[in-house]
Amino acid sequence: MKNIRNFSIIAHIDHGKSTLADRMIQYSGVVDDRNFKDQILDSMDIERERGITIKSQAITLPYRSRDGEDYTLNLIDTPGHVDFSYEVSRSLASCEGVLLLIDAAQGVQAQTVANLYMAMEHDLEIIPVINKIDLPSADVDKVMEQIDSELGLDPYMSLSCSAKEGTGVEEILEAIVHNIPPPKGDPEAELAATIFDAQYDPFRGTIIHCRIFDGTIRGGDVVRLMHDETVHKVEEVGAFLLPRQKKDSLSAGDVGYIIAGIKTVSDVQIGDTITLDKRPCKEPLPGFNESKSVVFASIYPIASDDYEELAVALEKYKLNDASFAYQKDSSIALGQGFRCGFLGLLHLEIVQERLEREYDLSIILSVPSVRYRFTLNDGEVVYIDNPAYYPDPMSIATSEEPYIRAAMMFPERHMGAVMKLCKEKRGENSTLSYPSPGRIELVIEMPLADVIYDFYDRLKSITQGYGSFDYDILDYRQSSLALLDILVNGDRVDALSQIVHRSSARARGLRACERLKEEIPRQMFKIAIQGAIGGEVISRTTISAYRKDVTAKCYGGDITRKRKLLEKQKKGKKRMKMVGSVAIPQSAFVAILKSDNT
Amino acid sequence: MMSGIYIHIPFCLSKCGYCDFYSVTSTEKIPRFIDSLLKEMEMYRGCFNRFDTLYLGGGTPSLLDSAQLAEIIDGVHKHFPLSADTEITIEVNPGDLSRETAESLFKTGINRISIGIQSFDENILSFIGRRHSSADAISAIEDVRNAGFGNMGLDLIYGVPGQDIISWLETLHTALSFTPEHLSCYQLTIEPSTPLGMKYRAGEIDVSDEDLLYEFFMKTSELLEASGYMHYEVSNFARGSEFMSRHNRKYWDHTPYLGLGPAAHSFSGNRRWWNHRCVDRYIKEVNKEIPPIEKSEILTLEQLRLEALYLGLRTKMGIDLQDFSERYAFDLLDKKNEMLNRISEEGLIIIQDNHIYPTRRGLAMSDSLSLI
Numbered sequence: 001m002k003n004i005r006n007f008s009i010i011a012h013i014d015h016g017k018s019t020l021a022d023r024m025i026q027y028s029g030v031v032d033d034r035n036f037k038d039q040i041l042d043s044m045d046i047e048r049e050r051g052i053t054i055k056s057q058a059i060t061l062p063y064r065s066r067d068g069e070d071y072t073l074n075l076i077d078t079p080g081h082v083d084f085s086y087e088v089s090r091s092l093a094s095c096e097g098v099l100l101l102i103d104a105a106q107g108v109q110a111q112t113v114a115n116l117y118m119a120m121e122h123d124l125e126i127i128p129v130i131n132k133i134d135l136p137s138a139d140v141d142k143v144m145e146q147i148d149s150e151l152g153l154d155p156y157m158s159l160s161c162s163a164k165e166g167t168g169v170e171e172i173l174e175a176i177v178h179n180i181p182p183p184k185g186d187p188e189a190e191l192a193a194t195i196f197d198a199q200y201d202p203f204r205g206t207i208i209h210c211r212i213f214d215g216t217i218r219g220g221d222v223v224r225l226m227h228d229e230t231v232h233k234v235e236e237v238g239a240f241l242l243p244r245q246k247k248d249s250l251s252a253g254d255v256g257y258i259i260a261g262i263k264t265v266s267d268v269q270i271g272d273t274i275t276l277d278k279r280p281c282k283e284p285l286p287g288f289n290e291s292k293s294v295v296f297a298s299i300y301p302i303a304s305d306d307y308e309e310l311a312v313a314l315e316k317y318k319l320n321d322a323s324f325a326y327q328k329d330s331s332i333a334l335g336q337g338f339r340c341g342f343l344g345l346l347h348l349e350i351v352q353e354r355l356e357r358e359y360d361l362s363i364i365l366s367v368p369s370v371r372y373r374f375t376l377n378d379g380e381v382v383y384i385d386n387p388a389y390y391p392d393p394m395s396i397a398t399s400e401e402p403y404i405r406a407a408m409m410f411p412e413r414h415m416g417a418v419m420k421l422c423k424e425k426r427g428e429n430s431t432l433s434y435p436s437p438g439r440i441e442l443v444i445e446m447p448l449a450d451v452i453y454d455f456y457d458r459l460k461s462i463t464q465g466y467g468s469f470d471y472d473i474l475d476y477r478q479s480s481l482a483l484l485d486i487l488v489n490g491d492r493v494d495a496l497s498q499i500v501h502r503s504s505a506r507a508r509g510l511r512a513c514e515r516l517k518e519e520i521p522r523q524m525f526k527i528a529i530q531g532a533i534g535g536e537v538i539s540r541t542t543i544s545a546y547r548k549d550v551t552a553k554c555y556g557g558d559i560t561r562k563r564k565l566l567e568k569q570k571k572g573k574k575r576m577k578m579v580g581s582v583a584i585p586q587s588a589f590v591a592i593l594k595s596d597n598t
Numbered sequence: 599m600m601s602g603i604y605i606h607i608p609f610c611l612s613k614c615g616y617c618d619f620y621s622v623t624s625t626e627k628i629p630r631f632i633d634s635l636l637k638e639m640e641m642y643r644g645c646f647n648r649f650d651t652l653y654l655g656g657g658t659p660s661l662l663d664s665a666q667l668a669e670i671i672d673g674v675h676k677h678f679p680l681s682a683d684t685e686i687t688i689e690v691n692p693g694d695l696s697r698e699t700a701e702s703l704f705k706t707g708i709n710r711i712s713i714g715i716q717s718f719d720e721n722i723l724s725f726i727g728r729r730h731s732s733a734d735a736i737s738a739i740e741d742v743r744n745a746g747f748g749n750m751g752l753d754l755i756y757g758v759p760g761q762d763i764i765s766w767l768e769t770l771h772t773a774l775s776f777t778p779e780h781l782s783c784y785q786l787t788i789e790p791s792t793p794l795g796m797k798y799r800a801g802e803i804d805v806s807d808e809d810l811l812y813e814f815f816m817k818t819s820e821l822l823e824a825s826g827y828m829h830y831e832v833s834n835f836a837r838g839s840e841f842m843s844r845h846n847r848k849y850w851d852h853t854p855y856l857g858l859g860p861a862a863h864s865f866s867g868n869r870r871w872w873n874h875r876c877v878d879r880y881i882k883e884v885n886k887e888i889p890p891i892e893k894s895e896i897l898t899l900e901q902l903r904l905e906a907l908y909l910g911l912r913t914k915m916g917i918d919l920q921d922f923s924e925r926y927a928f929d930l931l932d933k934k935n936e937m938l939n940r941i942s943e944e945g946l947i948i949i950q951d952n953h954i955y956p957t958r959r960g961l962a963m964s965d966s967l968s969l970i
Binding site for chain 2: 523524525545546547548549550551552553557558559560562563566567569570573580581
């Protein structure tokens with residue numbers, strides 16, 4: 001156990017986490033260069049493209065240190081987005097130390113701070129690492145100063161590297177060996193292991209990723225998941241080498257995997273404690289939370305014939321994403337579909353993209369919504385996350401919406417613009433602090449609904465990418481709400497309905513109309529788009545009909561060429577949703593969410 | 599329905615700016631081309647039933663002298679059964695025509711002539727790269743009439759960048775003054791692989807906007823119908839139904855046609871095939887007794903249906919719903935009911951007597967109509 005080190009890398013988005021992980025993996029020689037690819041831990045295309053980590057990953061790096069001893073370094077890679085902060089917390093709970101990675105040019109950002117606090121909560125040894133020192137705009141001295149003043153860490157403990165160029169990697173590995181303490185625990189005690197991730201393997205079922213705190217687990221053991229209260233027989237345990245390596249046992253201090261004939265990842269919960277059925281530990285390990293959906297939207301297939309295919313795809317997708325929830329739903333305009341719950345807007349986008357990419361489905365997403373709370377006149381309390389079930393306005397006694405506490409960090413010069421944005425988004429009770437000269441930290445309470453709408457995009461845009469953002473859910477607060485409907489040539493498109501705050505209803509209605517006007521192609525007839533609350537039309541735009549669309553010459557017998565063009569257009573049209581006789585492209589459903597300046 | 603023969607004569611003295619039909623500008627291969635053409639006819643002997651149209655297109659068929667044309671026409675008679683009243687059309691370039699050539703064309707049995715006038719406006723002629731002048735055009739028309747042709751068609755182009763409606767109507771009026779039996783009025787289409795296409799890509803020219811093109815289209819149709827012409831297809835007008843192009847109509851209703859010569863297309867049953875777009879390759883393969891076919895395709899019922907809808911809605915005859923459902927196993931009225939009613943309300947089609955007829959405004963949008 002004294003030669004094991006369990007650590008994670010935490011960083012603000014784009015500060016180079018995956019690249020540093022790549023270098024460490026290459027250095028350890030666990031993958032030969034021939035099989036290496038960039039962002040090796042980010043196994044999904046979408047992770048590579050967006051440069052983010054969605055799923056946690058773990059890998060074991062064998063390392064012989066300068067003192068000649070052999071060490072096992074377990075790197076637990078964590079998702080880097082606020083939507084997945086619970087997953088991050090479970091990964092951190094499995095470590096003794098972290099590398100806190102800071103971009104030498106951008107310096108400390110909101111998520112750097114948020115991540116640091118989380119690491120501190122878990123009592124982890126923190127090694128600050130300044131990355132990207134090769135950049136012309138790198139300012140190592142300034143970052144050292146921030147490490148001291150903003151993070152309260154000893155700047156002389158920090159290391160510098162360029163993950164891109166591979167410099168400083170050995171020093172980091174040495175620091176892991178010498179500064180991060182070995183795990184503690186008793187291999188003979190009752191088994192206590194925490195699940196920090198679970199992945200689906202089509203041949204083996206669920207692969208549980210876990211950290212053993214006490215005891216020992218072997219193939220053939222019968223284990224109990226303490227929160228789930230289920231019992232499973234262990235088929236195999238092992239370590240995260242590339243590929244996975246089967247072992248006889250995992251003992252206190254180890255990070256590894258367990259395969260126990262569990263069919264889907266939804267059958268295990270992140271953060272649950274694994275113990276032996278015969279000789280259980282007394283208490284589950286602390287820190288367990290059930291994962292909760294925050295954002296809701298409906299998914300419909302573009303062609304109604306694809307409903308069954310979508311159902312199968314969701315079932316398969318769910319195998320590997322326990323935090324995704326769904327149930328049947330139907331829309332008058334869009335037909336049969338599913339109502340889904342997500343951890344946040346990024347999670348939603350990821351699900352959408354993966355369904356389209358990995359399952360080759362064309363889908364439409366309804367306008368995302370938060371979960372509202374209504375108290376009816378008869379005292380009944382209902383939670384509504386789907387505009388289709390908006391209560392009869394006459395029956396509502398009070399309406400409430402969820403609020404968050406948002407933390408933002410940005411350069412001082414953007415103060416005016418950020419405050420204006422927050423005010424527009426109904427922010428209140430703000431507190432400001434100046435962690436270092438020229439930099440502001442703003443903590444403010446805002447309705448979640450306004451944040452999911454287009455807040456993050458606009459924050460990034462007005463701060464030229466320097467603004468960072470983090471949030472947690474606070475409580476429900478009373479609010480004046482209304483149901484905004486969108487009508488296309490008089491037909492209500494229920495998937496475009498939104499629950500909105502009354503003060504912004506008119507603006508939202510107008511914007512929705514304008515967006516749709518941009519996205520819906522002109523057709524053979526005029527199209528009226530209206531926004532309405534109750535029976536009252538509050539906004540309106542019109543798309544004119546086109547008048548000429550004909551190929552002049554069609555003889556000489558070459559009809560094939562023209563037919564191929566028509567077939568292509570026809571295929572394009574199939575990707576549109578027919579509402580009455582109006583073809584609405586998928587992009588229209590997405591556009592209605594986008595902000596003005598992106 | 600009897601079948602049609604199309605012969606592609608792939609030679610031009612110069613390339614016009616808008617044309618993307620296949621042609622080469624060297625004429626020395628004409629004799630070898632004719633030999634190959636006759637051999638290609640041999641290959642299809644007995645493959646089709648009777649024919650009642652022969653169309654000599656190009657390229658510039660009028661580059662061939664009358665002896666060469668006679669050789670080709672005789673070859674057709676020798677290899678294929680032709681009905682007695684066969685419509686034999688030739689496309690001619692006004693610059694190539696004289697009184698003598700017109701008379702010798704008439705003697706070969708050609709009974710319909712289509713003159714590539716394009717415009718009577720010198721500026722437009724030079725913009726689109728034609729080698730004839732307005733005066734050439736007028737004298738060609740007179741020569742054709744004097745030679746005895748009773749079925750003359752004039753090809754015109756509108757929507758040329760910079761052209762306004764007034765100057766287009768002047769060209770139309772000049773054309774009408776010769777009382778042609780047939781008029782083809784094509785909106786200029788800028789094809790990518792043409793000289794105009796290159797200019798367009800280089801940003802040297804612009805295309806006319808949709809509203810203006812719509813005006814051109816509607817004004818043309820109004821004027822010609824008022825002058826006694828039938829607007830029987832998107833770009834085609836006939837002075838009475840007997841002067842509609844019998845040959846071109848075969849393309850529009852899936853009647854079999856045999857295309858001979860480089861790049862020519864053929865259709866029969868549910869198969870379409872086309873020859874190599876290269877004179878040398880064409881000659882070489884024919885000489886090796888290989889059919890000079892570049893590619894062929896078997897059309898699925900769905901593809902045939904799409905074509906039938908597209909082509910049918912381009913013509914005044916529209917779509918015979920009974921016939922459509924029998925040939926393409928698809929009940930349009932039932933399956934597309936909502937959309938058909940919608941565009942009928944818009945005044946783009948008329949549904950009556952178990953037919954769908956496009957209106958004038960419908961013809962202006964027939965590409966979209968076919969995508970309902």
